[in-house]
Structures are given as C-alpha cells and as structure tokens.
Amino acid sequence: MGTVWKDLLEARYGNTRLKVLIGDVSILSKKESHWWRDLIVSDNFERLLFDHFMSAIKCNIGNGASTPLWYASWTGRKSLMESFPFLFSLAGNFSDSIYLAGDFIDGGWCWNFTRWFDEGSPAAAVAAELKHHDRYSSRAPPAAASVNSPAAAGDATVADSAFSQQLAAAIQEVQGVMNLVPIKDNCVDNFSWALSSNGCFSVNSCYEFFKASLSGPPMESNKVLAFNYLWKFKVPSRILCFGWRFLLNRIPTRDQLVRRGVLVGGSDSVCALCSKEEETLSHLFFLCNISIRIWRRVFMWLDISEDLTIDEFGDFFHFYGKIHCLNKRMIVGTVWLATVWVIWLKRNAVIFKKEDFSFTECMSDIVLLSWRWLCASHRRVNLCSFYNWNILPLLCFER
Numbered sequence: 001m002g003t004v005w006k007d008l009l010e011a012r013y014g015n016t017r018l019k020v021l022i023g024d025v026s027i028l029s030k031k032e033s034h035w036w037r038d039l040i041v042s043d044n045f046e047r048l049l050f051d052h053f054m055s056a057i058k059c060n061i062g063n064g065a066s067t068p069l070w071y072a073s074w075t076g077r078k079s080l081m082e083s084f085p086f087l088f089s090l091a092g093n094f095s096d097s098i099y100l101a102g103d104f105i106d107g108g109w110c111w112n113f114t115r116w117f118d119e120g121s122p123a124a125a126v127a128a129e130l131k132h133h134d135r136y137s138s139r140a141p142p143a144a145a146s147v148n149s150p151a152a153a154g155d156a157t158v159a160d161s162a163f164s165q166q167l168a169a170a171i172q173e174v175q176g177v178m179n180l181v182p183i184k185d186n187c188v189d190n191f192s193w194a195l196s197s198n199g200c201f202s203v204n205s206c207y208e209f210f211k212a213s214l215s216g217p218p219m220e221s222n223k224v225l226a227f228n229y230l231w232k233f234k235v236p237s238r239i240l241c242f243g244w245r246f247l248l249n250r251i252p253t254r255d256q257l258v259r260r261g262v263l264v265g266g267s268d269s270v271c272a273l274c275s276k277e278e279e280t281l282s283h284l285f286f287l288c289n290i291s292i293r294i295w296r297r298v299f300m301w302l303d304i305s306e307d308l309t310i311d312e313f314g315d316f317f318h319f320y321g322k323i324h325c326l327n328k329r330m331i332v333g334t335v336w337l338a339t340v341w342v343i344w345l346k347r348n349a350v351i352f353k354k355e356d357f358s359f360t361e362c363m364s365d366i367v368l369l370s371w372r373w374l375c376a377s378h379r380r381v382n383l384c385s386f387y388n389w390n391i392l393p394l395l396c397f398e399r
Helices: 002-013 016-022 034-047 085-090 122-132 162-178 203-213 221-230 237-247 254-259 281-287 289-302 310-314 316-322 326-352 359-377 386-391
Strands: 057-060 102-105 108-111 190-193
Touching: 085 162, 122 162, 221 237, 221 316, 237 326, 281 289, 281 326, 289 310, 289 326, 289 359, 310 316, 316 326, 326 359, 359 386
Parallel strands: none
Antiparallel strands: 057 190, 102 108
16 A cells, blocks of 8 residues: 555655655746655754754665755765865756766766856866866775866957866865765665664654754753643543643733734723733633633632642642542543633633623533543543532542
C-alpha cells in the first residue's frame, strides 16, 4: 500500500522526496496542494531557528537523481548551500539534483560546473573556461590554477578579475569535498534516519530531536509536574489541549489579542462577562465577579474543603498533590477542566452569539460535561447515575 501511495503522490506532484529534502517554497508550483505547501513552509521556517528536519536524514548516494545538490547534507553534516554560500548565491537552478550537476563518462562521474550557473552569466563563463582547460574532474582533486583567457564570455577581463579567481578557487574547493562521495551509475539513492540505530524513522526520536532543538529556559518544576499530570486525564483531546494552553497562558483572551494587534485595546479589551476590567486569563477565569461565583458554587458542590481551600482549588494543577486519594483527585481535576472549559464557551457565546450569560445554565453544563467525561472512562460507570452525581459527586465513583 505504501508503494502505491508513493506512486500516486509522484504522479500528481512530481518528485515529492526531492521537494521535501529541498524544503524551499520556491520550487512549488501553483498546482501544489496546501498540504505540501504547509509542509515545505514549516521546514523552511524551522531552518531559520535550528537544525531542521533535513539534518536528521542521512543520504546514501547512488546516481544522485533523488538528492538535491544544494540543500541535502550529502557531503557531511552541512549542505553545500551552508558550506559554500558564495557558489550558492550564483547558482542558476537551486532545485537541481546531484544527477543533473555532472555526467557519467566512460563509466566514471565527472562534474559539469557549467550547468550550475545561468547560461551567459560571468560565472558560467568562468566554469566553461575551467572545463576547457580540464581543470575539474571527479577522479582527483584539482590542482590550484589561475584562470587566464580572453575567451571567457567574450570579455578579456573576466578571467583576470578577482571574481574569476574567487570562483575558480571555490569550484576547486567544492569539488574536493564532493569527490569524497562516489556517484554510482545504475544505483538509486536511499535515505536513512540518523537518529536511530537501525536507520528507520520513529516519531519518538523525531520528537526528542525537535524538543532538544527548541529547548529554551528551564520550566518551573511545579509547571512541569502540572503538565505531566494533565495528560493523565481521560477527557476529550481538545479539552487536554485547551488545558495545556491554559497552563501556558496561551488562551486568546482579549489582552492577548491586543498584544498581537488583532484588537486595538480600550473597550475592545474589556472582560466579556463583567464588562468592567481588562480581560486577562487570570481575570476572566478567577478574578471576574461572575467567575468567582462559579468557582464558589462548584467548590461547595464538590465538598472538598477538607482537602483544598477555594484558592487552591482554582489553582488545582499546582496543589493536586494535597488530595491523597487518586480516584478523588481524578474526579476533582475533571470537574476543574470542565469548569474552565464551560467558562470559556460561555464567554465566547456572549461575544460571538450575543447571548446573555446564565449562571444556572453554566453550572448545569459543568455538572453534565464532567459526568459524561468520567462515565466514558470509569470502569464503574454503571454505579453512578446523573441524579447521584448531582447530589454527591465524590461518592459516585467511590463505591
């Protein structure tokens, strides 16, 4: 099935492997799918920040037809684009493969640098003169030589210029590097994952690679523990993602939208629930008069005053360890996630649907959602009716 899918992609989009390895939007045509464009753009952006996906791919060169000349790290840890920026700036077609950069002559590979540059350009003239004097081949690194010929593109001064000398030296240097990698006729390129011992790609190794590359200042230990505990909850994935963004303060509250230039500030940044203070994450979910009322009612309903104060309940993922019973801790955490989620939904309904806020409806949604999430994952689901959950929530799943 994988081979059929690969053939289908190549029939529709051309050499998809080459495009991913190049990782530059300039090679994409208008007919490309948004999926391919987003993939290339993301890799192109990552390259500006850290060692990108390509640096973890080991290229085993055959005839070079599937490996980009400039972008792939086929000569070592760096690509030719990174190692020889002067040559790359003069190149004509950045997306050429290795196979198009030379010829097989009498069973051996010879580099043809005249193909590297635009026809008629000074760089192409210098490369043609070097070829005329047989200054480069794949069989041995070239000796140092000066370039002196009035035939270069019809300009008698080209060969004597500093540019020509610099280009000739760069060609000699890059050829010395490339000659260390044999190009083999009738042999296809293949690629392996450098981050695993068997050469096979794994999501885990890729995740660890990017995590290490993106590592910034160390996160507070209590926040790390909060994240680790969050992922243990058996709630819908979108709720887990919302909780993760919540703990990172990445919810698009109005103060965040003002900071990003989406809103202009002033009345646009006022809390949608109370219409009094600026809408920040802490205000919307904990300091707003309406939110305070919701948390108090939920706290009373759960009856956990022996374990947590109401302030500690609001900051549950930093104080969950004070609840020693694991089952009880899971119930309280699920209700906490339902509470912040419902507050967010009601806030959005006020803004986008022009609905009036209803405290009774908000509480009903919190109770119903948390019960559904727990019933969907708890092995004793038949022991808890919604009626009992409404009255004694902590006892429902204890029996």
